Amino acid sequence: xxxxxSSVSGTERGGCPFGSAGxxxxxxxxxxxxxxxxxxxxxxxxxxxxxxxxxAYGGFYLLTHFADVRAALRDPDAFxxxxxxRVPVVGVPRxxxxxxxxxxxxxxxxxxxxxxxxxxxxxxxxxxxxxxxxLVRDFHDSGGGDAVTGIALPLPLRVLTEVVGFSGxxxxxxxxxxxxxxxxxxxHDYDEARKDIRALIDAEIERHRTGRMxxxxxxxxxxxxxxxxxxxxxxxxxxxTLAIAGHETTMNAAGSLMWLLARDPELQDRLRADPDLxxxxxxxxxxxxxxxxxxxxxxxxxxxxxxxxIPAGSRVLLSYAAANRDEEQFPNPDAFxxxxxxxxxxxxxxxxxxxxxxxxxxxxxxxxxxxxxxxxPIRLAGEVTFGSLQGGVHFGPVTLPLAFAD
Amino acid sequence: MALVVEVDVAVCNxxxxxxxxxxxxxxLDPDTDIVLVKPGRPTDDDEDAVLEAVADCPVRAxxxxxxx
Numbered sequence: 001x002x003x004x005x006s007s008v009s010g011t012e013r014g015g016c017p018f019g020s021a022g023x024x025x026x027x028x029x030x031x032x033x034x035x036x037x038x039x040x041x042x043x044x045x046x047x048x049x050x051x052x053x054x055x056a057y058g059g060f061y062l063l064t065h066f067a068d069v070r071a072a073l074r075d076p077d078a079f080x081x082x083x084x085x086r087v088p089v090v091g092v093p094r095x096x097x098x099x100x101x102x103x104x105x106x107x108x109x110x111x112x113x114x115x116x117x118x119x120x121x122x123x124x125x126x127x128x129x130x131x132x133x134x135l136v137r138d139f140h141d142s143g144g145g146d147a148v149t150g151i152a153l154p155l156p157l158r159v160l161t162e163v164v165g166f167s168g169x170x171x172x173x174x175x176x177x178x179x180x181x182x183x184x185x186x187x188h189d190y191d192e193a194r195k196d197i198r199a200l201i202d203a204e205i206e207r208h209r210t211g212r213m214x215x216x217x218x219x220x221x222x223x224x225x226x227x228x229x230x231x232x233x234x235x236x237x238x239x240x241t242l243a244i245a246g247h248e249t250t251m252n253a254a255g256s257l258m259w260l261l262a263r264d265p266e267l268q269d270r271l272r273a274d275p276d277l278x279x280x281x282x283x284x285x286x287x288x289x290x291x292x293x294x295x296x297x298x299x300x301x302x303x304x305x306x307x308x309x310i311p312a313g314s315r316v317l318l319s320y321a322a323a324n325r326d327e328e329q330f331p332n333p334d335a336f337x338x339x340x341x342x343x344x345x346x347x348x349x350x351x352x353x354x355x356x357x358x359x360x361x362x363x364x365x366x367x368x369x370x371x372x373x374x375x376x377p378i379r380l381a382g383e384v385t386f387g388s389l390q391g392g393v394h395f396g397p398v399t400l401p402l403a404f405a406d
Numbered sequence: 407m408a409l410v411v412e413v414d415v416a417v418c419n420x421x422x423x424x425x426x427x428x429x430x431x432x433x434l435d436p437d438t439d440i441v442l443v444k445p446g447r448p449t450d451d452d453e454d455a456v457l458e459a460v461a462d463c464p465v466r467a468x469x470x471x472x473x474x
Contacts, residue, residue, distance in 0.1 A: 074461060113465075118420040118439040344426040354464040359420040359439055 024048070027056040028087070028294050028317065028392040029186055035386040038395070039334065042322035051308040057088040060296070060315040064322035066329035066346070068305055072297065072318055073350040076101065079297035079316060081353060084190075086392060087296045087317050091189035096237040098295075098353055105352070107225040112238055112356055115163050115216040121359050124162065128367050131158050136371045144381055144403040148255050152400070155364065156250035163360070164242050165215030170204055171247075178244055182390045194240060201239045205232055245292075250361055252291035252396025254368055259397050260285055260336060262378045267336060271369060272377065278369040280338050282362055286324075286347030288336055292393050293321035295349065320346040321395070376404040407472035409448045411456055413441050417467040427462045428455035441467065 026045060027033075033041060045052050045064045052062040063069050072079040082101045084093030093099045097108035114120075132155060139150040157171040166174075177196050184193040191198070208218045217239065223230050260281075261268040271277050296317050303310045310316060324345050325333040348355035355361070372378060382401030389395050411431070420439035424432035431447040434440065448456050453470075460468045 109465075113419055116419070118418070121420075122438065341426075343422045348421075350423070350462070350464075352464055354421060354423075 023053045023055045023059070024062075025056060026052065026054045026062060028319075028389055031388045033388050038321075038389070039325065042319060042325060045319070046322055046326060049308075050306040051310065054317075057315075060087050060317055061310050062317050062319060063305070064319045064326070066323040066326035069318045069320065069323040069346060070350055072316065073346070073353070076297075076352050078299060078301055078303050079318075080300050081105070081297060083298040083315075085295050085297075086185070087315055088186060089296075089315070090186065090193070091191065093190050094237060095241055096234060097356075098241065102352070104226060108234070108238060109352075109356065111220060111223045111225060111230065112242065114219070115242070116357050116360050118359060120163075121363050124159075124360070125363065125367075127162055128159070128364055129371075131155065132364070132367050132371050136368070136375065139402075140375050140404055144378075145401065147258050147378075147400040147402045148251065148397060151368070152251045152254035152258070152396075153247070155254055155368070156247040159250070159360070159364065160243065160246050163216060164239065164246070165208065165213060165217035166204055166243065167207070170200055171243075173200060174243055174247060178248060179390070181244075182394075185391055197240055197243065198236060201236045201243065202232075204239065205236060245355075246357060248390065248394045249291050249355070249357070250364060252394055253285065253289075253361060253365055255397040255400050256289040256291060257281065257285045257365060257369065258372070258378060258402065259384060259400055260289070261372070262380045262400075262402055263384075264336070265377065265379075267338075268377055270338070272373045275370050275373045277338060278366045278373075279362065280340075280342060281369055282365045283342040283345065283347075284336055284338060284340055285365075287330065287340070287345035288324070288334075289396070290321035290324050290345075290347050291396050292347075292349075292355075293389060293395055294319045294393055295353075320349060376406050378402045379405050407474065409450050409453050409456065410471055410473050411443060411448055411460075412469040412471070413443060414467045414469075415440050417465050419465050419467075421464050423462040423464065424459035424468060427458035428452060431456055432459055 026041065042064060045062060050065050050068055054060055054062055063072060080101050081099055083089060085098045097105050097112060100108060135151050135155060153175060157174065160166050160171050161168060181193055181197060204217060209221060220235050271281055294317050296315055299310055299312055299314045299316060301312045324347060327333045348358040381403035384397050385399045387398045418441045420434060422434050424441055425434060431444055431452050433442055433444060435442045456470045460470050
């Protein structure tokens with residue numbers, strides 16, 4: 001894998017040892033990483049040691065062992081977020097809430113959680129059952145096809161209209177604009193890369209203000225943070241997060257789940273015989289496939305992990321996906337095992353930045369599985385394709401041709 | 407002084423991390439997805455697990471202490 005920027009080795013920068021292996025050139029944004037290579041890359045990093053340094057992007061540290069990634073996520077004072085959640089950092093990253101630290105982060109999260117509370121998710125259940133039922137039955141009635149465009153993508157987009165208050169026209173443009181954004185994030189200023197999505201969101205804010213709309217988006221414009229009214233800029237940044245993270249993650253999770261079932265008839269039969277297993281299938285998919293794979297932090301002080309000291313001010317990429325296949329934590333880690341204890345993985349992250357939409361996603365995916373169990377089994381009907389990690393983070397089937405065993 | 411846990415059900419957002427850290431003490435109510443404390447819990451033997459659960463809660467909905 002090539003690296004687009006010059007490298008500064010950790011030895012030059014901090015004088016720290018990296019074990020016998022030396023720095024790697026691991027680049028989570030590389031187009032070489034896809035289904036056939038990425039899991040082996042993660043395994044190789046885990047085998048090299050608890051702390052690796054990549055020479056890409058001027059140098060960054062990598063944590064891939066479950067215990068270390070989890071410990072970092074539990075220590076947001078030492079592993080802070082205020083310098084952005086990605087590597088590389090281009091411009092000034094200001095995604096709300098993930099590029100902020102407490103106390104402001106806490107206030108932003110509270111305002112965003114309002115859309116996603118347990119009460120709200122319970123209230124949404126009839127809508128979710130109706131929506132998912134319609135999507136899956138239509139897909140079945142048309143003889144199957146690409147399950148990403150037929151089910152996995154429209155599901156979260158429609159949910160965004162209901163949960164946030166975006167229009168159908170807005171969410172219809174979201175996927176293409178998001179893909180375009182990912183193609184620009186590594187070599188454009190932060191806000192420049194997101195300007196088309198920002199324009200879409202700004203128009204939604206205007207529409208809600210003019211129409212005095214009383215949905216979540218309308219409410220968000222009226223909240224107070226840090227003892228003052230939220231600004232339109234802050235509301236827009238929070239809404240961009242809901243728009244992007246709210247569809248890309250669920251799309252990949254739903255696609256991954258259907259792919260796992262379609263490629264393994266025995267696994268699917270077991271669920272169909274006992275649909276109460278659906279939540280376990282969801283958790284084990286989140287562990288094994290980890291739709292959002294890598295997030296960055298920066299160290300506010302020197303941190304010792306094993307025999308390596310990571311200096312203060314270092315970029316550290318926490319690989320949830322690599323950690324979720326750490327055999328110290330998950331024996332036979334590459335196998336889908338319904339018997340594993342449910343929620344102890346890092347598929348939604350862990351700690352104060354843990355996925356805001358986890359409960360909604362768990363509910364949607366459970367209903368998707370239950371709905372599929374009411375129809376004939378799904379089978380692969382062509383070549384499944386995977387791209388590289390979108391933004392160095394997001395991963396799932398890009399196309400998933402399915403048919404029903406009618 | 408007995409170990410006591412205090413849960414803020416208005417803050418709980420149904421992550422379930424507590425039930426991973428202290429499965430004998432915490433669970434999520436299957437109907438509401440909000441944390442519940444299991445009957446007769448916590449006991450003094452649960453202290454380590456409860457402290458883990460408190461540290462693991464993404465929204466700080468749990469507190470542990472000792473009764474007077």
